[in-house]
Amino acid sequence: MPWVEGHLLNRYIADHLSDKPALEALERRWLQLLGELKSARIAHGDLQHGNVLVLSKDELQLIDYDGMWVPALDGMGSHEVGHPSYQSRSETETDFHEGNG
Numbered sequence: 001m002p003w004v005e006g007h008l009l010n011r012y013i014a015d016h017l018s019d020k021p022a023l024e025a026l027e028r029r030w031l032q033l034l035g036e037l038k039s040a041r042i043a044h045g046d047l048q049h050g051n052v053l054v055l056s057k058d059e060l061q062l063i064d065y066d067g068m069w070v071p072a073l074d075g076m077g078s079h080e081v082g083h084p085s086y087q088s089r090s091e092t093e094t095d096f097h098e099g100n101g
Contacts, residue, residue: 004061006053029058043069 007015016022037044044051045067053061 004053004055004063006055006061008049009052009054009060010049012054025058026054026060029060033060033062041071045069 012026013023016026044062044065046064047062051062051064053063055061
């Protein structure tokens, strides 16, 4: 995948805590992105601050695709369970399915 310049999600939020319009735009884009993933039947598998880049106030880029699920992978396991702070404590490599964000 090509190198993309941007700000990690948590860094962007920290830098814009007093910029309500920027955070509202980010919220709208985040919800839109989640809807797009759901409509496409794709699960990222490791949605966390280190895997989301903010390129502008209304553009997000997901990175680190190695844990992504697509319908062709249904029934297979994963080699990772994602960032521990963002996953259920019971999450295992077998929890690799549609909707596993």
